[in-house]
Amino acid sequence: xxxxxxxxxxxxxxxxxxxxxxxxxxxxxxxxxxxxxxxxxxxxxxxxxxxxxxxxxxxxxxxxxxxxxxxxxxxxxxxxxxxxxxxxxxxxxxxxxxxxxxxxxxxxxxxxxxxxxxxxxxxxxxxxxxxxxxxxxxxxxxxxxxxxxxxxxxxxxxxxxxxxxxxxxxxxxxxxxxxxxxxxxxxxxxxxxxxxxxxxxxxxxxxxxxxxxxxxxxxxxxxxxxxxxxxxxxxxxxxxxxx
Amino acid sequence: xxxxxxxxxxxxxxxxxxxxxxxxxxxxxxxxxxxxxxxxxxxxxxxxxxxxxxxxxxxxxxxxxxxxxxxxxxxxxxxxxxxxxxxxxxxxxxxxxxxxxxxxxxxxxxxxxxxxxxxxxxxxxxxxxxxxxxxxxxxxxxxxxxxxxxxxxxxxxxxxxxxxxxxxxxxxxxxxxxxxxxxxxxxxxxxxxxxxxxxxxxxxxxxxxxxxxxxxxxxxxxxxxxxxxxxxxxxxxxxxxxxxxxxxxxxxxxxxxxxxxxxxxxxxxxxxxxxxxxxxxxxxxxxxxxxxxxxxxxxxxxxxxxxxxxxxxxxxxx
Numbered sequence: 001x002x003x004x005x006x007x008x009x010x011x012x013x014x015x016x017x018x019x020x021x022x023x024x025x026x027x028x029x030x031x032x033x034x035x036x037x038x039x040x041x042x043x044x045x046x047x048x049x050x051x052x053x054x055x056x057x058x059x060x061x062x063x064x065x066x067x068x069x070x071x072x073x074x075x076x077x078x079x080x081x082x083x084x085x086x087x088x089x090x091x092x093x094x095x096x097x098x099x100x101x102x103x104x105x106x107x108x109x110x111x112x113x114x115x116x117x118x119x120x121x122x123x124x125x126x127x128x129x130x131x132x133x134x135x136x137x138x139x140x141x142x143x144x145x146x147x148x149x150x151x152x153x154x155x156x157x158x159x160x161x162x163x164x165x166x167x168x169x170x171x172x173x174x175x176x177x178x179x180x181x182x183x184x185x186x187x188x189x190x191x192x193x194x195x196x197x198x199x200x201x202x203x204x205x206x207x208x209x210x211x212x213x214x215x216x217x218x219x220x221x222x223x224x225x226x227x228x229x230x231x232x233x234x235x236x237x238x239x240x241x242x243x
Numbered sequence: 244x245x246x247x248x249x250x251x252x253x254x255x256x257x258x259x260x261x262x263x264x265x266x267x268x269x270x271x272x273x274x275x276x277x278x279x280x281x282x283x284x285x286x287x288x289x290x291x292x293x294x295x296x297x298x299x300x301x302x303x304x305x306x307x308x309x310x311x312x313x314x315x316x317x318x319x320x321x322x323x324x325x326x327x328x329x330x331x332x333x334x335x336x337x338x339x340x341x342x343x344x345x346x347x348x349x350x351x352x353x354x355x356x357x358x359x360x361x362x363x364x365x366x367x368x369x370x371x372x373x374x375x376x377x378x379x380x381x382x383x384x385x386x387x388x389x390x391x392x393x394x395x396x397x398x399x400x401x402x403x404x405x406x407x408x409x410x411x412x413x414x415x416x417x418x419x420x421x422x423x424x425x426x427x428x429x430x431x432x433x434x435x436x437x438x439x440x441x442x443x444x445x446x447x448x449x450x451x452x453x454x455x456x457x458x459x460x461x462x463x464x465x466x467x468x469x470x471x472x473x474x475x476x477x478x479x480x481x482x483x484x485x486x487x488x489x490x491x492x493x494x495x496x497x498x499x500x501x502x503x504x505x506x507x508x509x510x511x512x513x514x515x516x517x518x519x520x521x522x523x524x525x526x527x528x529x530x531x532x533x534x535x536x537x538x539x540x541x542x543x544x545x546x547x548x549x550x551x552x553x554x555x556x557x558x559x560x561x
Contacts (some may be wrong), residue, residue, distance in 0.1 A: 124472040125398040146380075173390055174379045176327065181468060183379040190397050192406040 002072040006210060009203055010178045011127035016207045018048040020129075021120070023208025024215075025050060027230050035227040037100055049179065049209075050120040052224065055138070063152065112140030115154050118224050120211075121178060123189045128196065129214050130189040132177050133222060147174065150185055152220070159221045172222070187218050253545035257529055262336045263363035266295070266319075268303045270491045272371055279306045281406060283363065286528060287428045289549050292319050293381055293388055294426055299368050300460055301320065312370035315381040320367045325377040327468075329391040331548045337527050337556040338456055338468070340364045344527040347534075364557040389422050392550055396421065399452035399551030402474070409440050425549035433549065440551070441544070451475045451501070451539045452552045455510065458524070458559050471510055477501055477540035502534030503542060503555070514544025514557060526555045 006016055025041040042049040115136045123130040135145035135154070150158055150172060163171040166188075177184040195217055196202050202213045215226045263285050270277040282302050286295065293315070300314035319326045321339045336342070342361050373380055381387050393410075400410040413421075417436045424433035442448060457469040479497040503526055504518035514524040519535055526533045529548055533555065543553045 065424065125401055127474075173394055175391065176379070178330075180472075182376055188394070190401060190411075194406075242271065 010192045010193040014047050017122040020048045020207035020211035024211050031229040038061050044208040049120055053120045054116045055113045059112055113138045126189045128189055128192040131218050132186045134184050154223050250545040256449055257546050258530055261285045265363040265365045266334055266368050267365050269369045273306045274308055286332055290332050292313050292328045316370045316382050318369050318378055318383045325374045333529055334554040336364055344530040392422050395550035402450040403448040405449040426442055449478045451477050451543050454552055456553050456556045457555055473510055475506055486551050500538035505538045506539055524557050524559050527558050528555050529533055
């Protein structure tokens, strides 16, 4: 039995969004190799949320020193959410030593990397998925990560100009995470419905496939790529048939 | 909508609304600790806190331990809770100040004794130690604030029209003009631009931009506001209202205006068991208790903040 078609296309209902999150999470859990560093499905009374973590490790070293001069203090956030189910335990939280030993760590220890925590939620205004993300340095003492760092490290080069040229400050803004209330970046969702409407494949998609198409559309701009394993050709994708 | 003149009258009163503020410099940042003189001002409800910062920075400059801080390093707290600067001051006041809201009987008596005790609203301003976990940082040229405002305007516009085309087609001048009109609290220049975004009075909104803020439990963490938002059409089938309200002549006979009461009863049935009478809680907007019988589209057309949203604060009764 196939899924009912999307009743509010190009928008999603909360139920369809929930189903979409489940489908993508289950598909990713079935293929832990390759893929994202971690993915969790969070189900709350307010709705579902998909949390994906990635690490950007190819940080050009020469960019760090210039950035370091403006470092003020460290970002050190704790996990706020209670996941209902977890595919993999989140990476061991790096214990943050005090500032002095942290400085030493920068020179001697492992390569600095930028941890990106993506949260996919259903926008209560636009009724389409919206991508929030927060950034955290690992193995590198650095101040809060600003919008310039997002464009420098997170947005692939081919999207930079297009994203920066729209709106007051570009297609990525700083706002407040709808669940935690903490500051977070987000990709503007106001044109998502129009964009999805123009993608023929999305119209008759299952919720899970809708979300993968959306990820291909929005995620790419901020370095969140759909693992090849999840979109295997030839109808073997776990997202077809059942969700 | 039946009375555009009275809606305009309400809107003018909303824009004229002010809250009395007493701003003190954080003692830890002051050369004289808690002996610094406070800054007193009556400030428009539709304004945003950061627009006060240049004046405050100048006023407190001789007291600052850290003399190199700039005005956009400034942030506000009420009883140690960092205040989200992207919400208008009127909403923050309704949320936190604890002042008893005006009612139909008390609204003309602004100096009523029970409200006098907690006024002016006492805020603390800081110019260092930005709370990065709670607040988005500001920038020197105000782009971050402008961006946040326009994003909020876009959301309201999307709900009203079902598309984001209106705001997207707004010229750059009008887009920045809208923000400037709110910054300057200039209602006529605001109306000139916002009227190009609003559907004409004869054409109902698709959905009505309302956000509902739930009461804060006493042990609430800072910043953890509970906000309810749902698509709210201005008219609903009459069968879902058991009341004797007259049916609007413009709508089809089977539809009735959605009221504040029907919204609250549908979204928060435990707090609002009745559509017509506040029993356990009451909705507050611009410091006044909102009648449950008020049609929500009229509420937003007359009493929205500059970003197009009506922000209702739910207060427990008794």
